[in-house]
Amino acid sequence: MSLSDIFDPNGIAVIGASATPGKLGNDTMSNVEASDTEVYPVNPSSSGTVFGYEFVDSVGETDADLALCCVPSHLQPDVLEECGEAGVGAAVIFAGGFAEMGGEGKELQDEIAAIADEYDITVLGPNTAGYAIPNEDLYGSFVPRIREVESGNVGLVTQSAGVGITMSFQLAREGYGISSMVGLGNRVNTEFADVIPVLDDDPQTDAIIMHVEGTEDVTDLLEACRNAETPIAAFKVGEHDIGDLTRAHTAAPAQDNTIYEDGFDRPGLAAVSSTTELIDAGRVLADTPTPDGPNVGIVTAQAGPGIIVTDYLKGTGATVPELTSETHDRLDDILQGITYAENPVDTGRPMPEFGDAIDAVARDDNVDIVIVYEIYEDSLGYPVDELEELSADVDKPLLFTVAGPDHALEDERRQMEDIGIPTFDTPERGAQAVATLIESISGEE
Amino acid sequence: MSLSDIFDPNGIAVIGASATPGKLGNDTMSNVEASDTEVYPVNPSSSGTVFGYEFVDSVGETDADLALCCVPSHLQPDVLEECGEAGVGAAVIFAGGFAEMGGEGKELQDEIAAIADEYDITVLGPNTAGYAIPNEDLYGSFVPRIREVESGNVGLVTQSAGVGITMSFQLAREGYGISSMVGLGNRVNTEFADVIPVLDDDPQTDAIIMHVEGTEDVTDLLEACRNAETPIAAFKVGEHDIGDLTRAHTAAPAQDNTIYEDGFDRPGLAAVSSTTELIDAGRVLADTPTPDGPNVGIVTAQAGPGIIVTDYLKGTGATVPELTSETHDRLDDILQGITYAENPVDTGRPMPEFGDAIDAVARDDNVDIVIVYEIYEDSLGYPVDELEELSADVDKPLLFTVAGPDHALEDERRQMEDIGIPTFDTPERGAQAVATLIESISGEE
Numbered sequence: 001m002s003l004s005d006i007f008d009p010n011g012i013a014v015i016g017a018s019a020t021p022g023k024l025g026n027d028t029m030s031n032v033e034a035s036d037t038e039v040y041p042v043n044p045s046s047s048g049t050v051f052g053y054e055f056v057d058s059v060g061e062t063d064a065d066l067a068l069c070c071v072p073s074h075l076q077p078d079v080l081e082e083c084g085e086a087g088v089g090a091a092v093i094f095a096g097g098f099a100e101m102g103g104e105g106k107e108l109q110d111e112i113a114a115i116a117d118e119y120d121i122t123v124l125g126p127n128t129a130g131y132a133i134p135n136e137d138l139y140g141s142f143v144p145r146i147r148e149v150e151s152g153n154v155g156l157v158t159q160s161a162g163v164g165i166t167m168s169f170q171l172a173r174e175g176y177g178i179s180s181m182v183g184l185g186n187r188v189n190t191e192f193a194d195v196i197p198v199l200d201d202d203p204q205t206d207a208i209i210m211h212v213e214g215t216e217d218v219t220d221l222l223e224a225c226r227n228a229e230t231p232i233a234a235f236k237v238g239e240h241d242i243g244d245l246t247r248a249h250t251a252a253p254a255q256d257n258t259i260y261e262d263g264f265d266r267p268g269l270a271a272v273s274s275t276t277e278l279i280d281a282g283r284v285l286a287d288t289p290t291p292d293g294p295n296v297g298i299v300t301a302q303a304g305p306g307i308i309v310t311d312y313l314k315g316t317g318a319t320v321p322e323l324t325s326e327t328h329d330r331l332d333d334i335l336q337g338i339t340y341a342e343n344p345v346d347t348g349r350p351m352p353e354f355g356d357a358i359d360a361v362a363r364d365d366n367v368d369i370v371i372v373y374e375i376y377e378d379s380l381g382y383p384v385d386e387l388e389e390l391s392a393d394v395d396k397p398l399l400f401t402v403a404g405p406d407h408a409l410e411d412e413r414r415q416m417e418d419i420g421i422p423t424f425d426t427p428e429r430g431a432q433a434v435a436t437l438i439e440s441i442s443g444e445e
Numbered sequence: 446m447s448l449s450d451i452f453d454p455n456g457i458a459v460i461g462a463s464a465t466p467g468k469l470g471n472d473t474m475s476n477v478e479a480s481d482t483e484v485y486p487v488n489p490s491s492s493g494t495v496f497g498y499e500f501v502d503s504v505g506e507t508d509a510d511l512a513l514c515c516v517p518s519h520l521q522p523d524v525l526e527e528c529g530e531a532g533v534g535a536a537v538i539f540a541g542g543f544a545e546m547g548g549e550g551k552e553l554q555d556e557i558a559a560i561a562d563e564y565d566i567t568v569l570g571p572n573t574a575g576y577a578i579p580n581e582d583l584y585g586s587f588v589p590r591i592r593e594v595e596s597g598n599v600g601l602v603t604q605s606a607g608v609g610i611t612m613s614f615q616l617a618r619e620g621y622g623i624s625s626m627v628g629l630g631n632r633v634n635t636e637f638a639d640v641i642p643v644l645d646d647d648p649q650t651d652a653i654i655m656h657v658e659g660t661e662d663v664t665d666l667l668e669a670c671r672n673a674e675t676p677i678a679a680f681k682v683g684e685h686d687i688g689d690l691t692r693a694h695t696a697a698p699a700q701d702n703t704i705y706e707d708g709f710d711r712p713g714l715a716a717v718s719s720t721t722e723l724i725d726a727g728r729v730l731a732d733t734p735t736p737d738g739p740n741v742g743i744v745t746a747q748a749g750p751g752i753i754v755t756d757y758l759k760g761t762g763a764t765v766p767e768l769t770s771e772t773h774d775r776l777d778d779i780l781q782g783i784t785y786a787e788n789p790v791d792t793g794r795p796m797p798e799f800g801d802a803i804d805a806v807a808r809d810d811n812v813d814i815v816i817v818y819e820i821y822e823d824s825l826g827y828p829v830d831e832l833e834e835l836s837a838d839v840d841k842p843l844l845f846t847v848a849g850p851d852h853a854l855e856d857e858r859r860q861m862e863d864i865g866i867p868t869f870d871t872p873e874r875g876a877q878a879v880a881t882l883i884e885s886i887s888g889e890e
Contacts, residue, residue: 022824096793144822145850160749165820166848170871173851213752237752240759245789249748274873275753303694304605307658307682308720314685344690348541375610377589379467403611405590406618426615428719 003122003190003198005090006140007133007180009037009066013059013088015079016070017041019050024094024142025070026050031139032068034147040064060086068130068140073097076126077111084119091116092140093126099186099251100127109251113188127250128185129161132168134177135204141165141183152177154282155205155230157195159184159213159250167209167279174425175414176283179204186251193220200228206286209278210234212260214243214252222263231290231440233270233281236260265443270436280429281436287422288397294438295321297367298344299358301351301374305403305427306344309373312431317438320344321366330360343367350374355383359390362398369397371434373427376404382412388419397437399423401430448567448635448643450535451585452578452625454482454511458504458533460524461515462486464495469539469587470515471495476584477513479592485509505531513575513585518542521571522556529564536561537585538571544631544696545572554696558633572695573630574606577613579622580649586610586628597622599727600650600675602640604629604658604695612654612724619870620859621728624649631696638665645673651731654723655679657705659697667708676735676885678715678726681705710888715881725874726881732867733842739883740766742812743789744803746796746819750848750872751789754818757876762883765789766811775805788812795819800828804835807843814842816879818872821849827857833864842882844868846875 012032018025025043032039033051040062046055056062059082067083069076073095083091098109109126116123124131130141134151141161149168154176158164161183168181179202182195192215199205208230215221225232238246238257246252264271270285272278296318300306310320323331323343331341334356345357354374362370374382382400391398400416400423402409413423424430457477463470470488477484478496485507491500504512504527512528514521518540528536543554554571561568569576575586579596586606594613599621603609606628613626624647627640637660644650653675660666670677683691683702691697709716717726741763745751755765768776768788776786779801790802799819807815819827827845836843845861845868847854858868869875 027822027824143820144824145853148850158749160747160752162747162820163749163753166747166750166872169820169849169851173870211749213749237749237756240756242752242756242759245748245752245755249752249791274871275750276871276873302605302607302611303690304603304608304656304658305611305720307605307687307690307694308608310690311682311685311687312719314687346694375588375607375614377472379472379589404614405593406614408590425618426719426721427611428721 003194005065006122006124006131007198011038011040011062011064013040013042013062013064013067014070015042015059015067017043017046017050017055019046019048027142027144028068028070031141031146034137034139036137038063059083059088062086065089067091069093070142071095073108073126077115080112080115080121084115084121088121090122092124092128092130094128094130094142096127098126100248109186109188116189122190123188124190125185126188128183129165131180131182133180135179148172150177153179153204153206153286155179155199155202155208156181157184157192157199157208158211159252160211161185163211163275167275170275171279187215191215191217191220193217193224196224196228200230205230207282208232209282211278212236213246213250214238214255216253218255218259218263225269226266228268231268231285233272233278233285233436234264235272235275235278267441267443267445270439272436276429277432277436280424280433283422284397284399284433284437285440287420288437289395291368291397291437291441293368295319295366295368296434297361297364297370299361299370299372300344301347301349301354303346303348305373306346308427309371309401309431310344312428313434316435317442318435323361323364324366327360327364331357334360350377350380352380355386358383359386362390362394362396367396369434369437371399371401371430373401373430376402376409378408382409382416384412384415387416387421391419391421399430399433401427448639450510450567451569451576452643456483456485456507456509458485458487458507458509458512459515460487460504460512462488462491462495462500464491464493472587472589473513473515476586476591479582479584481582483508504528504533507531510534512536514538515587516540518553518571522553522560525557525560525566529560529566533566535567537569537573537575539573539575539587541572543571545693554631554633561634567635568633569635570630571633573628574610576625576627578625580624593617595622598624598649598651598731600624600644600647600653601626602629602637602644602653603656604697605656606630608656608720612720615720616724632660636660636662636665638662638669641669641673645675650675652727653677654727656723657681658691658695659683659700661698663700663704663708670714671711673713676713676730678717678723678730678881679709680717680720680723712886712888712890715884717881721874722877722881725869725878728867729842729844729878729882730885732865733882734840736813736842736882736886738813740764740811740813741879742806742809742815744806744815744817745789746792746794746799748791748793750818751791753872754816754876755789757873758879761880762887763880768806768809769811772805772809776802779805795822795825797825800831803828804831807835807839807841812841814879814882816844816846816875818846818875821847821854823853827854827861829857829860832861832866836864836866844875844878846872
């Protein structure tokens, strides 16, 4: 059993394909037709074409090695059996109505599992909205417009595909992309522990972010995390008692959350507690070097937001160290006694020397990570040239928190992203991203 | 002393006005020229015009009742004295270098205070980026492009003008506006307690949001909050030890944070802990009716994000009650046994009956507040018609958390806002807004 037929299929059968807009089997066709791979719409009740592909009566008539199953749950055993007979290696089962329902649903899922086992079929789902690999134009999902999600370097593996979709669209809205998004659903035979190594090996994926409701497979999950070389951030839902909900959703077992909290508390892995923190964690872990320690240098052009950043960081594993006397001397020269030249360094307003002030703090031996806050002003812009030189010289994470008239600052924001300086909106998102970096180097090996 | 010359001036002098782009006195002119009021650029070293207004040598030559002071701190006493002689009633002092610096700065501020007292001048600042009233095209600020901030129904009063600017631009970026933004800075004689009643009386302002670093005037601040009929949300910075920073910023005194925590724990006021929560608090308090209680009905089209919302709410003052048997019967009819019809109600996917499911939950007697989560699908859209009818009938806060392809959902999102249903991105922002509503009815009178 392998995930290669999911990540790199040679032919895709859409079982239950439909020519009627709004139907699951039509939405799926509208996504999958983007692929370079041959697509086979399978539906014995349909004829003619859909998105230019001719309907066929059964999967047995195709050369597909991947099946996207758009049929209701009670038809699924027969469909999977046909897939097995036809030599299909992987199936994505969208339908719900399996283990998450208990009783007959559980029996149905056991039946699926047995068929998958008999024919050696890798099953994603059931009860999933599927997956997306924008870089390959591969969208094994029924979610309308999922093709608008852009290509990037963060890989998502989410127990709820709905959460994966939500985060993928949020990243797109904010101008960022994903390498892959894999929604696991009920995990009949594809688990976190199966997907993590694939993302870890993927050259497009520079960080992995996980949404976890709970899995019997927690030991394997944690081992897969330990073995991964790619940094990982995890959002384990269930701080409070919601076991009845997660069971009814993706058949997640009732578990003590501390299993995850303890397991995630190790270098290479950061635990976060919201979807926004999770996507920001993905971006900062993907784009910046691993920090040497928890010492944060803060440079701000406006005191108020800088104080919010500092206050937030003081409640995390961050340290806000004293700067060296060399840095103080440099800052005194640059800022000429202006405002607050301790850490945080507050220049009081944007100024032409702002880039030099960042440079001084970033080169300080006491500083492992730098976070900058500046409201954009057209006449000065952001110190992109200074930052480019600095980031070529200094192997430390540099983060830039932006504010101001959105359209005006867009170009320079993009330029900073391009040189490996992730940018964030709002003081708290910047501070949380710093806290994530520090968490990713903390804990027991 | 009154704020009327700030909120409704008859003539504005820009002292230290400049024709050189990028200069504080030029940026200020570029903002203030939007006003219908007569503007007087004052600068004895300049001649000709700037933005079509002729330079004058001194404020004494003008009919201004408001002065925007763009001069360095050491010139400020003379300038303020001239303002007093000229009968100016209010001055905004942008420069820093006063009480926040201690020592001579403190003496300089005392001098300012004495002059203001002698001539009965209302001073905003010093050490502020000023204020903005988009609805009046009045921008008493040097911040470039502040005119891009849109008109809305949330009033901001912030100790740090930088934080006020940050939030105003964030609201604009997300498609929302402000009624006023007032940055207090060092509060020489204009305090929270002076601004809150003005915003409370303002028919444009439906909610007030405050950013507080700390003030000697805390008793008056809390009394002004108690007396206000407009709902208020407050973000008190300083959960951790940052007293040295806030003192160095806006000369905030060292204080125990519990004074504020206790004071803010009353009906009509909600305390939050980030800028994003604060703007969302403003929007939800401005746009929805006061809830009768803390009982939240949750309706979701995708289980995973709905579970995140529920998990978050369980850590707040919210209750997630059982639905009545009548509601269960209605939901059984609507959803035909689909997925999870308890609270949260999970329809498993968007469907034509989604609006009916929301309607059933919103009309439940056990429910005081409704939050909805739905990833947008073009073929179904959002249930705007059903929500319009519902919100006309049912006087409860309805919140809609959206996700999906951003551009596609924009129109319907705007339609929901127009009928008094605030919309939010991400599960946690929706859940936090619900928590804010509940906090706004909690605590001792």
